[in-house]
Amino acid sequence: MSTVVEGRATLACLYAGAVWGLFWIPLRALEGAGLHSLWITTVYFLVPAVCILPLAVLRWPHIRRAGLAFQITVAASGAALTLYSASIVFTxxxxxxxxxxxxxxxxxxxARVxxxxxxxxxRIVAICMAISGMLIMFGLGVRFPVPRNVGDWMGLAAGVFWAITMVRVRCHQHHASADxxxxxxxxxxxxxxxxxxxxxxxxxxxxDQTKPTLPLLLLFMLLLVIPGTYASLWGPKFLNPGVVGLLFMTEIVVGxxxxxxxAGEPFAAREAIGVLLIAGASLVEPLVSLRRRRV
Structure with missing residues:
Protein backbone atom coordinates (compact mmCIF):
# COMPACT_ATOMS: atom_id res chain seq x y z
CA MET A 1 0.00 0.00 0.00
CA SER A 2 1.36 3.44 -0.92
CA THR A 3 2.28 5.90 1.79
CA VAL A 4 0.01 8.47 0.08
CA VAL A 5 -3.06 6.26 0.53
CA GLU A 6 -2.08 5.48 4.13
CA GLY A 7 -1.68 9.19 4.85
CA ARG A 8 -5.08 9.98 3.35
CA ALA A 9 -6.66 7.16 5.33
CA THR A 10 -5.14 8.54 8.53
CA LEU A 11 -6.52 12.01 7.78
CA ALA A 12 -9.92 10.50 6.94
CA CYS A 13 -10.11 8.75 10.33
CA LEU A 14 -8.98 11.87 12.20
CA TYR A 15 -11.63 13.86 10.34
CA ALA A 16 -14.32 11.24 11.03
CA GLY A 17 -13.54 11.31 14.75
CA ALA A 18 -13.70 15.10 14.74
CA VAL A 19 -17.13 15.00 13.08
CA TRP A 20 -18.44 12.58 15.73
CA GLY A 21 -17.09 15.02 18.31
CA LEU A 22 -19.85 17.39 17.16
CA PHE A 23 -22.42 14.59 17.51
CA TRP A 24 -23.86 16.26 20.61
CA ILE A 25 -25.07 19.42 18.78
CA PRO A 26 -28.03 17.93 16.85
CA LEU A 27 -28.70 15.50 19.70
CA ARG A 28 -29.07 18.42 22.08
CA ALA A 29 -31.34 20.22 19.59
CA LEU A 30 -33.61 17.16 19.43
CA GLU A 31 -33.54 16.85 23.20
CA GLY A 32 -34.49 20.53 23.50
CA ALA A 33 -37.45 19.89 21.19
CA GLY A 34 -38.80 17.45 23.78
CA LEU A 35 -38.03 14.15 22.05
CA HIS A 36 -37.65 11.07 24.22
CA SER A 37 -34.02 9.97 24.45
CA LEU A 38 -34.57 6.68 22.64
CA TRP A 39 -36.33 8.40 19.74
CA ILE A 40 -33.57 10.97 19.31
CA THR A 41 -31.27 8.39 17.69
CA THR A 42 -34.06 7.21 15.39
CA VAL A 43 -34.66 10.74 14.08
CA TYR A 44 -30.90 11.25 13.89
CA PHE A 45 -30.63 8.26 11.52
CA LEU A 46 -33.87 8.99 9.66
CA VAL A 47 -32.75 12.37 8.30
CA PRO A 48 -29.54 11.17 6.55
CA ALA A 49 -31.32 7.97 5.42
CA VAL A 50 -33.85 10.13 3.57
CA CYS A 51 -31.07 12.37 2.19
CA ILE A 52 -29.14 9.44 0.69
CA LEU A 53 -32.20 7.55 -0.56
CA PRO A 54 -31.38 8.43 -4.22
CA LEU A 55 -27.87 7.00 -3.71
CA ALA A 56 -29.37 3.88 -2.11
CA VAL A 57 -31.60 3.35 -5.17
CA LEU A 58 -28.65 3.93 -7.53
CA ARG A 59 -26.36 1.55 -5.63
CA TRP A 60 -28.99 -1.12 -4.88
CA PRO A 61 -27.74 -3.64 -7.50
CA HIS A 62 -24.23 -3.45 -5.99
CA ILE A 63 -25.54 -3.69 -2.42
CA ARG A 64 -27.65 -6.74 -3.30
CA ARG A 65 -24.67 -8.48 -4.93
CA ALA A 66 -22.45 -7.74 -1.92
CA GLY A 67 -24.21 -10.52 -0.03
CA LEU A 68 -24.36 -11.52 3.62
CA ALA A 69 -20.81 -10.43 4.50
CA PHE A 70 -21.69 -6.86 3.59
CA GLN A 71 -24.95 -6.93 5.56
CA ILE A 72 -23.17 -8.23 8.68
CA THR A 73 -20.65 -5.37 8.49
CA VAL A 74 -23.21 -2.59 8.12
CA ALA A 75 -25.57 -4.15 10.69
CA ALA A 76 -22.69 -4.17 13.20
CA SER A 77 -21.93 -0.51 12.46
CA GLY A 78 -25.57 0.52 12.91
CA ALA A 79 -25.84 -1.48 16.13
CA ALA A 80 -22.67 0.19 17.45
CA LEU A 81 -23.97 3.74 17.17
CA THR A 82 -27.44 2.78 18.43
CA LEU A 83 -25.96 1.09 21.51
CA TYR A 84 -23.63 4.04 22.07
CA SER A 85 -26.50 6.53 21.95
CA ALA A 86 -28.68 4.35 24.18
CA SER A 87 -25.87 3.94 26.71
CA ILE A 88 -25.85 7.71 27.22
CA VAL A 89 -29.54 7.43 28.16
CA PHE A 90 -29.11 4.60 30.66
CA THR A 91 -25.84 5.59 32.35
CA ALA A 111 -6.78 -7.48 14.35
CA ARG A 112 -4.24 -9.80 15.95
CA VAL A 113 -6.60 -12.80 15.89
CA ARG A 123 0.35 0.86 19.95
CA ILE A 124 0.41 -0.28 23.57
CA VAL A 125 1.96 3.05 24.61
CA ALA A 126 -0.64 4.98 22.59
CA ILE A 127 -3.56 3.07 24.16
CA CYS A 128 -2.14 3.66 27.67
CA MET A 129 -1.82 7.38 26.87
CA ALA A 130 -5.39 7.51 25.61
CA ILE A 131 -6.87 5.75 28.64
CA SER A 132 -4.79 7.91 31.00
CA GLY A 133 -6.04 11.01 29.21
CA MET A 134 -9.65 9.92 29.63
CA LEU A 135 -9.16 9.13 33.32
CA ILE A 136 -7.65 12.57 33.92
CA MET A 137 -10.10 14.45 31.71
CA PHE A 138 -13.20 12.91 33.25
CA GLY A 139 -11.88 13.26 36.79
CA LEU A 140 -11.78 9.54 37.51
CA GLY A 141 -8.19 9.49 38.75
CA VAL A 142 -7.05 5.87 38.77
CA ARG A 143 -10.61 4.53 39.17
CA PHE A 144 -11.69 2.88 35.97
CA PRO A 145 -15.46 2.52 35.46
CA VAL A 146 -16.28 -1.20 35.64
CA PRO A 147 -19.70 -1.97 34.04
CA ARG A 148 -22.40 -1.91 36.72
CA ASN A 149 -25.70 -1.37 34.91
CA VAL A 150 -27.38 -1.91 31.54
CA GLY A 151 -26.17 1.44 30.20
CA ASP A 152 -22.57 0.60 31.06
CA TRP A 153 -22.84 -2.73 29.26
CA MET A 154 -24.39 -0.98 26.25
CA GLY A 155 -21.42 1.41 26.08
CA LEU A 156 -18.99 -1.49 26.29
CA ALA A 157 -20.92 -3.48 23.67
CA ALA A 158 -21.02 -0.45 21.36
CA GLY A 159 -17.22 -0.32 21.38
CA VAL A 160 -17.01 -4.06 20.64
CA PHE A 161 -19.45 -3.74 17.73
CA TRP A 162 -17.52 -0.82 16.27
CA ALA A 163 -14.26 -2.77 16.62
CA ILE A 164 -15.90 -5.68 14.75
CA THR A 165 -17.00 -3.22 12.05
CA MET A 166 -13.49 -1.86 11.61
CA VAL A 167 -11.96 -5.33 11.33
CA ARG A 168 -14.61 -6.42 8.84
CA VAL A 169 -14.10 -3.27 6.75
CA ARG A 170 -10.39 -4.10 6.65
CA CYS A 171 -11.09 -7.75 5.73
CA HIS A 172 -13.57 -6.87 2.97
CA GLN A 173 -11.83 -3.95 1.27
CA HIS A 174 -13.72 -4.63 -1.97
CA HIS A 175 -16.97 -3.33 -0.43
CA ALA A 176 -17.52 0.19 -1.77
CA SER A 177 -17.46 2.88 0.90
CA ALA A 178 -20.54 4.51 -0.64
CA ASP A 179 -22.44 1.24 -0.16
CA ASP A 208 -44.64 19.42 15.31
CA GLN A 209 -41.86 18.38 17.70
CA THR A 210 -39.29 17.57 15.05
CA LYS A 211 -40.08 20.25 12.43
CA PRO A 212 -38.20 23.14 14.15
CA THR A 213 -35.00 21.07 14.31
CA LEU A 214 -34.98 20.02 10.64
CA PRO A 215 -32.98 22.97 9.20
CA LEU A 216 -30.13 22.33 11.67
CA LEU A 217 -30.32 18.57 11.16
CA LEU A 218 -30.26 18.84 7.36
CA LEU A 219 -27.34 21.27 7.38
CA PHE A 220 -25.42 19.15 9.87
CA MET A 221 -26.06 15.87 8.02
CA LEU A 222 -25.25 17.14 4.54
CA LEU A 223 -22.10 19.07 5.48
CA LEU A 224 -20.66 16.88 8.23
CA VAL A 225 -22.30 13.60 9.15
CA ILE A 226 -22.69 11.99 5.71
CA PRO A 227 -19.13 12.94 4.57
CA GLY A 228 -17.78 12.01 8.02
CA THR A 229 -19.46 8.61 7.91
CA TYR A 230 -18.04 7.96 4.45
CA ALA A 231 -14.57 8.86 5.78
CA SER A 232 -15.05 6.59 8.81
CA LEU A 233 -15.82 3.65 6.50
CA TRP A 234 -13.17 4.40 3.87
CA GLY A 235 -10.11 5.11 6.00
CA PRO A 236 -10.20 1.83 8.00
CA LYS A 237 -9.73 -0.17 4.79
CA PHE A 238 -6.07 0.82 4.75
CA LEU A 239 -5.05 0.95 8.43
CA ASN A 240 -4.65 -1.35 11.40
CA PRO A 241 -7.99 -1.41 13.29
CA GLY A 242 -6.27 -0.63 16.59
CA VAL A 243 -4.73 2.49 15.06
CA VAL A 244 -8.12 3.43 13.61
CA GLY A 245 -9.64 3.26 17.10
CA LEU A 246 -7.02 5.66 18.41
CA LEU A 247 -7.48 8.06 15.49
CA PHE A 248 -11.22 8.16 16.13
CA MET A 249 -10.52 9.45 19.63
CA THR A 250 -10.34 12.93 18.16
CA GLU A 251 -14.08 12.72 18.94
CA ILE A 252 -13.30 13.31 22.62
CA VAL A 253 -10.91 16.17 21.84
CA VAL A 254 -13.31 17.99 19.51
CA GLY A 255 -16.29 17.20 21.73
CA ALA A 263 -22.27 25.24 25.51
CA GLY A 264 -20.17 26.75 28.29
CA GLU A 265 -18.95 23.36 29.53
CA PRO A 266 -15.92 23.50 31.85
CA PHE A 267 -12.49 23.36 30.22
CA ALA A 268 -9.66 23.93 32.68
CA ALA A 269 -6.19 22.46 33.28
CA ARG A 270 -7.50 18.92 33.88
CA GLU A 271 -9.45 18.89 30.61
CA ALA A 272 -6.50 20.40 28.74
CA ILE A 273 -4.10 17.72 30.00
CA GLY A 274 -6.57 14.99 29.09
CA VAL A 275 -7.08 16.43 25.61
CA LEU A 276 -3.32 16.65 25.02
CA LEU A 277 -2.80 13.03 26.07
CA ILE A 278 -5.65 11.76 23.91
CA ALA A 279 -4.56 13.85 20.92
CA GLY A 280 -1.01 12.62 21.43
CA ALA A 281 -2.19 9.02 21.54
CA SER A 282 -4.03 9.52 18.24
CA LEU A 283 -0.91 10.91 16.57
CA VAL A 284 1.86 8.71 18.03
CA GLU A 285 1.88 6.02 15.33
CA PRO A 286 1.31 8.34 12.33
CA LEU A 287 4.18 10.57 13.48
CA VAL A 288 6.50 7.61 14.16
CA SER A 289 5.68 6.18 10.71
CA LEU A 290 6.37 9.55 9.08
CA ARG A 291 9.73 9.82 10.87
CA ARG A 292 10.75 6.32 9.78
CA ARG A 293 9.99 7.12 6.15
CA ARG A 294 12.20 10.20 6.29
CA VAL A 295 15.16 8.35 7.86
Missing part, protein backbone atom coordinates in the same frame (compact mmCIF):
# COMPACT_ATOMS: atom_id res chain seq x y z
CA UNK A 92 -23.62 8.62 32.92
CA UNK A 93 -22.18 10.19 29.75
CA UNK A 94 -18.67 9.92 31.20
CA UNK A 95 -19.03 6.19 31.86
CA UNK A 96 -20.53 5.62 28.39
CA UNK A 97 -17.60 7.41 26.73
CA UNK A 98 -14.98 5.63 28.79
CA UNK A 99 -16.42 2.18 28.16
CA UNK A 100 -17.03 2.82 24.45
CA UNK A 101 -13.47 4.05 23.96
CA UNK A 102 -12.00 0.81 25.12
CA UNK A 103 -12.69 0.13 21.44
CA UNK A 104 -9.01 0.53 20.37
CA UNK A 105 -8.16 -2.37 22.72
CA UNK A 106 -10.79 -4.65 21.16
CA UNK A 107 -9.76 -3.52 17.66
CA UNK A 108 -6.12 -4.30 18.32
CA UNK A 109 -6.91 -7.75 19.76
CA UNK A 110 -9.33 -8.62 16.94
CA UNK A 114 -8.34 -12.21 12.55
CA UNK A 115 -5.76 -10.30 10.48
CA UNK A 116 -2.59 -11.61 12.18
CA UNK A 117 -1.35 -8.04 12.65
CA UNK A 118 1.33 -7.45 15.27
CA UNK A 119 0.63 -5.67 18.55
CA UNK A 120 3.53 -3.24 18.60
CA UNK A 121 4.97 -1.47 21.65
CA UNK A 122 4.03 1.88 20.06
CA UNK A 180 -21.16 0.92 3.41
CA UNK A 181 -22.36 4.46 4.12
CA UNK A 182 -25.83 3.67 2.79
CA UNK A 183 -25.96 0.45 4.81
CA UNK A 184 -24.77 2.21 7.96
CA UNK A 185 -27.61 4.73 7.95
CA UNK A 186 -30.35 2.30 6.98
CA UNK A 187 -29.29 -0.40 9.45
CA UNK A 188 -28.85 2.28 12.12
CA UNK A 189 -32.39 3.43 11.42
CA UNK A 190 -33.72 -0.15 11.60
CA UNK A 191 -31.95 -0.97 14.88
CA UNK A 192 -32.69 2.36 16.61
CA UNK A 193 -36.36 2.42 15.51
CA UNK A 194 -36.82 -1.18 16.68
CA UNK A 195 -35.34 -0.34 20.09
CA UNK A 196 -37.49 2.80 20.44
CA UNK A 197 -40.66 0.98 19.43
CA UNK A 198 -39.99 -1.82 21.90
CA UNK A 199 -38.94 0.31 24.87
CA UNK A 200 -40.78 3.62 24.43
CA UNK A 201 -43.63 3.27 21.89
CA UNK A 202 -45.77 5.82 23.72
CA UNK A 203 -43.12 8.52 23.22
CA UNK A 204 -43.04 8.47 19.41
CA UNK A 205 -42.31 12.08 18.36
CA UNK A 206 -44.80 14.17 16.42
CA UNK A 207 -44.12 16.23 13.31
CA UNK A 256 -14.64 18.70 24.81
CA UNK A 257 -13.46 21.84 23.02
CA UNK A 258 -16.72 22.43 21.12
CA UNK A 259 -18.80 21.90 24.27
CA UNK A 260 -16.65 24.45 26.09
CA UNK A 261 -16.96 27.01 23.29
CA UNK A 262 -20.61 26.50 22.35
Missing amino acids: DVVRALMLFYLMPVWSMLL VLKERITPI LTVGFFFWGLIVSASAALMLAPEHMPSW AISAALL
